[in-house]
Amino acid sequence: MNAPMDDKQLREYLLGGLTPEERGQIEHRIFEDDDFADFLREREADLLDGFTSGTLNEEDRRRFAALASNPAWAAKLAVSQWIATQSAGAPFARATRTTPWWLGWAAALVATVVAGWMMEENARLRTAKTRPSPAPRFASLSLVAGNQRGGSDQTLAISASSEVLRVEVPVEGGYQAYELNVEREVAASFTIPIERRGEIGVGWVPVAMLPPGRYDFLLKGRREGAEKLLATYSVRVESR
Amino acid sequence: MKLSKPQLDALLAALGSGGGQVGERYVKLREKLVDFFLWNRSNRPQEDADESMDRLAKRIAEGEPVINLASYAQKIARLVLLESNARSRREAAFSQFSVTIAPARSQEEGDEKTLDRLEPCLRKLPADSRALIVEYYSGKGAALIETRRQMAIRLGVTANTLRNRALRVRRELEECIAGHAGDVQ
Numbered sequence: 001m002n003a004p005m006d007d008k009q010l011r012e013y014l015l016g017g018l019t020p021e022e023r024g025q026i027e028h029r030i031f032e033d034d035d036f037a038d039f040l041r042e043r044e045a046d047l048l049d050g051f052t053s054g055t056l057n058e059e060d061r062r063r064f065a066a067l068a069s070n071p072a073w074a075a076k077l078a079v080s081q082w083i084a085t086q087s088a089g090a091p092f093a094r095a096t097r098t099t100p101w102w103l104g105w106a107a108a109l110v111a112t113v114v115a116g117w118m119m120e121e122n123a124r125l126r127t128a129k130t131r132p133s134p135a136p137r138f139a140s141l142s143l144v145a146g147n148q149r150g151g152s153d154q155t156l157a158i159s160a161s162s163e164v165l166r167v168e169v170p171v172e173g174g175y176q177a178y179e180l181n182v183e184r185e186v187a188a189s190f191t192i193p194i195e196r197r198g199e200i201g202v203g204w205v206p207v208a209m210l211p212p213g214r215y216d217f218l219l220k221g222r223r224e225g226a227e228k229l230l231a232t233y234s235v236r237v238e239s240r
Numbered sequence: 241m242k243l244s245k246p247q248l249d250a251l252l253a254a255l256g257s258g259g260g261q262v263g264e265r266y267v268k269l270r271e272k273l274v275d276f277f278l279w280n281r282s283n284r285p286q287e288d289a290d291e292s293m294d295r296l297a298k299r300i301a302e303g304e305p306v307i308n309l310a311s312y313a314q315k316i317a318r319l320v321l322l323e324s325n326a327r328s329r330r331e332a333a334f335s336q337f338s339v340t341i342a343p344a345r346s347q348e349e350g351d352e353k354t355l356d357r358l359e360p361c362l363r364k365l366p367a368d369s370r371a372l373i374v375e376y377y378s379g380k381g382a383a384l385i386e387t388r389r390q391m392a393i394r395l396g397v398t399a400n401t402l403r404n405r406a407l408r409v410r411r412e413l414e415e416c417i418a419g420h421a422g423d424v425q
Binding site for chain 1: 268269271272275276278279280281282283284285286310311313314354357358362370373374377378379380400403404407410411413414415417418
């Protein structure tokens with residue numbers, strides 16, 4: 001193998017960064033040098049394992065989530081998740097159909113993103129962050145056109161046993177990243193990343209962050225550093 | 241596109257000209273192509289890799305002068321990627337006007353399908369291979385480096401050999417789950 005490239009540069013490559021010229025140079029090495037290709041695959045495994053264990057920093061996690069939402073990554077994520085559960089000594093228990101297997105780490109990722117905001121909120125989420133099994137119970141909210149801000153509220157009744165809310169929102173293409181800003185009357189707002197899956201985006205919110213009340217959900221797209229408000233939704237959260 | 245025997249023979253001959261096992265070189269080139277497409281956000285890296293291999297074989301069989309096979313494969317892959325991305329954009333635009341099953345359900349079903357495949361693939365994997373990748377990829381930072389060093393000593397192999405072995409097992413498991421290979425070693 002020739003002199004190794006900067007590790008940071010290779011990480012950028014795997015996260016979809018660098019200029020076309022820089023990417024071309026790395027790809028030239030991949031095709032020319034078997035050892036270099038293996039070295040890069042090991043970096044990819046590190047990123048995957050960091051992603052599933054929730055140890056990536058927020059920026060890398062957000063960027064990797066955008067890549068990993070591609071169905072072609074599903075098998076890699078499954079293996080990484082299995083390794084994580086094995087190394088933690090936990091049995092790789094099959095989740096039920098209403099609790100997808102990846103929910104544990106998805107919840108952990110959400111907890112990581114909002115950790116700062118949550119520091120004084122509750123210790124329960126910290127437990128969820130480090131506990132791969134059992135998967136937390138979740139509620140689901142599908143935001144649809146017609147309940148924009150200023151219009152009628154969409155009501156969400158959350159059961160006391162729910163720990164995580166799965167939010168679905170229609171997304172338009174053309175943006176590098178999406179996020180959902182959750183604003184509450186007279187309270188701090190917070191932001192969750194939205195992973196695009198075709199025409200919808202999916203995000204996760206710990207239910208502890210949504211006490212009963214009225215909220216505005218603001219969907220934003222990010223492109224070349226610029227942020228654009230794409231849609232707003234009014235939601236009333238009630239306890240069940 | 242399906243390769244004719246002369247086209248496949250031409251590709252294998254070109255791969256053999258660099259020395260080493262032809263079969264191994266074929267597999268390595270295809271793996272690099274799959275990774276190239278995956279790392280460039282292709283929605284179908286396996287299919288795009290196969291398309292690239294087919295075009296490569298066809299061009300060589302047609303008498304295209306190929307001095308550096310790796311470099312030529314990279315150029316073909318870049319073209320296939322452009323076409324694949326354009327096709328994905330067209331399909332995405334078309335789907336906006338189509339009535340489709342709720343995507344959330346499709347995603348969930350996809351996750352279930354992946355899980356359905358994980359268990360039989362794990363059963364096919366020898367116990368020592370399972371243990372190898374769990375140990376090799378567990379931990380982080382200095383502890384991970386030390387674990388790998390100790391593993392290499394215990395198994396009597398170099399760090400590179402151990403890394404390649406772990407990568408190979410992991411990849412075979414991933415491919416088995418993805419449904420692109422029947423068995424894992």
